[in-house]
Amino acid sequence: MKNALDDTRPIYIQIKEQLEDSIVAGRLQAGERVPSTNEFASFYKINPATAAKGINELVTEEILYKRRGVGMFVTDNARVMLIEKRKQSFYEHFILPLQDEAKKLNISEEEIINMVKGENQ
Amino acid sequence: MKIEVKQLTKVYKDKKALNNISFSLEEPKIYGLLGRNGAGKTTFMEILSGHILPTNGKILINGENPFDNQKLTESICLIKEGNNFKGDLKIKEILRIYSYFYPTWDQTLAEELVSLYNLKQNAKVKSLSKGMESALGIIVGLASKAPITIFDEPYIGLDAAARKLFYEILLEQYEQEKRMIIFSTHLIDEVSLLFEEVLIMQDGKLLMKEDTDQLRDRTYAITGTREAVEGFIHDKQIISKKGLAGMMTAYVYGDRKQARKNDFQVEGIPIQELMIHLTEEQRGA
Structure with missing residues (x-):
């Protein structure tokens, strides 16, 4: 859980990311209940409709499922699906910015590889 | 309730406070009404509340005009920056008057908030500090539970902790019972996470109306x-x-x-x- 949200990015996406993070890290297990819309709203002081939007998108993506009158729960395949999705965005979010910065600093490909392997420290 | 604003114009002497604006608002939603001083926000809220008439165009609430329409205005509560209450009245008298006016009034909540904000039921409005008077406005706005509740810069003199308490109770009440809340403020950083939609006004025009996210x-x-x-x-x-x-x-x-x-x-x-x-x-x- 983060302490505060960032006003410069859509709030529902941040709610979604938090839940995804918790599932990927194993803090929320398959079959476990996730915080409700109102719990998110009270914790972060955000509009409940915004929290609901993030949670509902995860239902559409079959990461969560709804049990009427009880709440939202993590699906069995949630973690596997999320890890697959994260892998796909890994290149865009981590490798591309790394390459950009390395280019600016004139760091060679070989040097990067060594750093990744931890051989440069 | 549904609010339709149609070609609304308000002219004061030679200044157009509102210049032919049209849009609609729906419940349940918390709207942020933003803009510089003199953008026309207060004029809009006063017409919406049925306090004044437009020069041209109209506002319809569920198809009806709010001016001089008690059936409608008992669903609308406008809390302004100041001078919401008569100075000679005691706090408990004010609560009683509003409880007669608003069918949705929640006396338990009102009394709870009065003690939460450390106000005395027997104190007269004119004896209150600016911050205490603002707190009373906030209490009335929240306890009215009016389907359309409007806060126009409601917290002159309230310190940061008292404002935070207000946001928390507002959200709590909204979770329990959804309604339409229109919130006009300059302290946008403090409340922007509460807004589902924002309206930005400038020079009597609506510059933007959009989902906050x-x-x-x-x-x-x-x-x-x-x-x-x-x-x-x-x-x-x-x-x-x-x-x-x-x-x-x-x-x-x-x-x-x-x-x-x-x-x-x-x-x-x-x-x-x-x-x-x-x-x-x-x-x-």
Whole structure:
């Protein structure tokens, strides 16, 4: 859980990311209940409709499922699906910015590889 | 309830406070009504509450005009910046008067909030400090539970902790019972997370009405060399721009994914800052 949200990015996406993070890290297990819309709203002081939007998108993506009158729960395949999705965005979010910065600093490909392997420290 | 604003115009002497604006609002939603001083926000809220008549155009609430329409105005509670209550009345008398007027009034909540804000039921309004008077306004607005509750800069003199308490109770009440809340404030950073939609007004016009998250998503600042930024923004919708030492930052409205492909630094813009860029006078060129 983060302490505060960032006003410069859509709030529902941040709610979604938090839940995804918790599932990927194993803090929320398959079959476990996730915080409700109102719990998110009270914790972060955000509009409940915004929290609901993030949670509902995860239902559409079959990461969560709804049990009427009880709440939202993590699906069995949630973690596997999320890890697959994260892998796909890994290149865009981590490798591309790394390459950009390395280019600016004139760091060679070989040097990067060594750093990744931890051989440069 | 549904609010339809149709070609609404209000002229004071030779100044157009509202200049032919049209839009609609729906429940349940918390709207942020933003804009500089003199943008027309207060005039709009006064017409909406049935306190004054427009010069032209109309506001319809569930198809009816709010002016001189008690059946409708008992569903609308407007809390202004100050002078909401007569000075000679005691707090408990004010609560009683409002409880007669609003069928949705919640006396338990009102009394709970009075003690939460450390007010004395027997104190007269004129003996209250600015902050205490604002607290009373907030209490009445929340306890009215009016289907349309409007707060126009309701917290002169209230310190940060008292404002935070207000936001918390507002949200709590909203979770329990959804209604339409219209919130006008200059302290945007404090409340922007509560707004589901924002309306930005300027010079009597509606500049923008948009889902707050959509706005966060579709506005961004890009920074790079002047040449590169100029090249990127020539076909984009620009909110404003500034330059320093061959570098330039432009505030852009549109899909920020386009910018990521290029060699720019791309950042989101907080709603408060966005409001400032949208409404500030362009000085020089």
